[in-house]
Amino acid sequence: MKEIAKEAWNYTFSEQHPGDYILSVVCGGAGLYDFVIRLTSAQIAAYEREGIPYISRLAEEVRYDQTPFNAQKA
Amino acid sequence: MKKNLLHLWLFMLMAAVSFSCSDDDDKTPETIKLEDSWKDGWSSQKVLDIAKGQRPAPSVYLDQKYIDFHLAQFNGGATYLVTKSSLDKYGRDTLGYPDNTQFVMTKAEMDAMLTKTAKDISKIETELGIPAGSWKGQEMVRISISDPKALNVRVPSGNEMGANSLWLPGGHLPTGYSEAVINKIPKGKYTETPL
Numbered sequence: 376m377k378e379i380a381k382e383a384w385n386y387t388f389s390e391q392h393p394g395d396y397i398l399s400v401v402c403g404g405a406g407l408y409d410f411v412i413r414l415t416s417a418q419i420a421a422y423e424r425e426g427i428p429y430i431s432r433l434a435e436e437v438r439y440d441q442t443p444f445n446a447q448k449a
Numbered sequence: 450m451k452k453n454l455l456h457l458w459l460f461m462l463m464a465a466v467s468f469s470c471s472d473d474d475d476k477t478p479e480t481i482k483l484e485d486s487w488k489d490g491w492s493s494q495k496v497l498d499i500a501k502g503q504r505p506a507p508s509v510y511l512d513q514k515y516i517d518f519h520l521a522q523f524n525g526g527a528t529y530l531v532t533k534s535s536l537d538k539y540g541r542d543t544l545g546y547p548d549n550t551q552f553v554m555t556k557a558e559m560d561a562m563l564t565k566t567a568k569d570i571s572k573i574e575t576e577l578g579i580p581a582g583s584w585k586g587q588e589m590v591r592i593s594i595s596d597p598k599a600l601n602v603r604v605p606s607g608n609e610m611g612a613n614s615l616w617l618p619g620g621h622l623p624t625g626y627s628e629a630v631i632n633k634i635p636k637g638k639y640t641e642t643p644l
Contacts, residue, residue: 383539385547385610401539404552404611405559405628406573407531408583439501440614441580 486515526556527597545633
């Protein structure tokens with residue numbers, strides 16, 4: 376597993392195998408937990424286009440509402 | 450006769466004192482309810498209708514008496530739960546989200562909740578509204594802050610990084626526990642204890 380980017384108490388973005396990307400997002404309030412997703416091909420394409428700013432935005436979306444990302448749970 | 454008059458006088462004096470003490474204006478209420486504390490024209494839904502990042506400070510829509518009452522509950526200490534693996538990953542020098550916020554509960558309510566659940570992780574998840582299974586098999590840690598006032602304890606605005614789609618205005622979790630926000634917590638300002 377290769378760590379690509381990490382911001383303390385925000386997210387960790389890693390490449391598990393070539394082309395297999397994992398995003399671990401810090402979520403919650405008085406109880407903090409990690410929500411971990413595997414990026415879809417569309418998200419990988421967006422990352423390749425925009426870089427880390429896209430990952431940062433994706434982490435924010437995941438933190439706000441995990442429901443749309445349940446199918447991607449790693 | 451004199452004795453009867455004295456009794457009558459004493460009775461009237463006691464009645465007057467009793468009446469004076471029952472005056473509602475002089476009473477300090479044991480609790481100030483959120484539903485009685487909205488400023489004119491505001492409601493929970495009106496705040497929720499404003500996008501995260503643009504929500505006003507709670508003092509815009511809540512009475513100051515309510516805010517003071519709510520925050521006074523944190524005088525006995527603030528606390529939150531986190532996995533040990535997160536602490537190991539992100540470090541212990543400074544805790545809290547990068548936007549200088551960290552949600553906390555009152556020490557008293559956390560103590561009561563842990564007693565109620567007997568520290569059963571799945572029950573704690575339910576009590577705090579954490580998605581089921583998020584903490585399964587994890588070593589849990591309780592972070593305690595003895596002086597949250599020193600870290601600017603405040604009623605959440607809903608703009609904080611940790612505020613999600615279930616956030617409610619007024620400083621309570623959907624499950625009812627009181628919550629507040631403090632600044633990032635430097636080493637030395639908190640204690641870490643295994644759950």
